[in-house]
Amino acid sequence: MKAAVIVFPGSNCDRDVAVALEASMRAKPLMVWHRDTELPKVDLVVVPGGFSYGDYLRCGAMAAHSPIMREVKARADAGMRVLGICNGFQILTESGLLPGVLMRNKDLKFICKDVHLRVENDRTDFCRYYRSGDVVRFPIAHAEGNWFVEPKAYREMEDNGQIAFRYATLEGKVDPESNPNGSLGNVAGIYNEKFNVLGLMPHPERLAEDLLGGSDGRLMFDSLVEALS
Numbered sequence: 001m002k003a004a005v006i007v008f009p010g011s012n013c014d015r016d017v018a019v020a021l022e023a024s025m026r027a028k029p030l031m032v033w034h035r036d037t038e039l040p041k042v043d044l045v046v047v048p049g050g051f052s053y054g055d056y057l058r059c060g061a062m063a064a065h066s067p068i069m070r071e072v073k074a075r076a077d078a079g080m081r082v083l084g085i086c087n088g089f090q091i092l093t094e095s096g097l098l099p100g101v102l103m104r105n106k107d108l109k110f111i112c113k114d115v116h117l118r119v120e121n122d123r124t125d126f127c128r129y130y131r132s133g134d135v136v137r138f139p140i141a142h143a144e145g146n147w148f149v150e151p152k153a154y155r156e157m158e159d160n161g162q163i164a165f166r167y168a169t170l171e172g173k174v175d176p177e178s179n180p181n182g183s184l185g186n187v188a189g190i191y192n193e194k195f196n197v198l199g200l201m202p203h204p205e206r207l208a209e210d211l212l213g214g215s216d217g218r219l220m221f222d223s224l225v226e227a228l229s
């Protein structure tokens with residue numbers, strides 16, 4: 001598998017995700033600057049977390065107009081896999097690659113903590129090493145993770161299996177107390193209709209090896225390597 005990580009001014013998880021990818025791929029991903037207009041031939045693009053353009057206007061709104069995003073969109077439309085983590089998820093919704101919007105957290109505070117997520121669909125290239133219903137622990141660190149989409153679109157997404165992860169208890173119960181940011185249906189991550197684009201607020205790369213305190217995130221990168229090699 002060949003992978004690229006897009007770097008925007010203000011990205012701060014680009015290196016972390018590159019380390020996690022390298023551990024699974026046994027090769028370094030390419031680091032691609034946001035001003036580049038050509039994307040090398042890769043199987044996966046990661047749009048990493050951080051504070052692109054200082055979160056001015058809205059998180060991800062300015063990065064969505066970076067030159068490289070035109071290429072990312074064109075290649076995603078042709079089936080390339082795209083993974084957007086946190087600010088990356090925000091950039092993908094702002095780019096129209098994923099449905100819905102990410103608004104300010106319900107309590108208007110930046111939240112940084114570990115959360116439990118229930119895996120909702122394991123039949124994808126991103127999650128084949130998880131099982132639907134598994135509960136995993138990933139960290140979150142965001143101010144705008146409150147995902148929303150119109151009710152009709154939400155019902156269609158649920159029917160299609162486009163919900164990837166929901167905030168849940170350790171036992172896998174999806175209840176309001178487990179929801180850190182007010183997102184519709186406790187949604188923490190979603191797929192596009194073709195399942196080649198995943199965006200999620202939690203950070204798999206931050207718990208991707210035991211030295212970091214947990215390795216639940218590693219299976220996402222291993223899944224991708226298995227699917228795309």
Ligand SMILES: NC(=O)CC[C@H](N)C(=O)O
Binds near residue numbers: 052088141142145
């Ligand atoms: N860790 C991140 O990527 C943070 C995303 C964005 N800056 C927010 O606060 O919501």
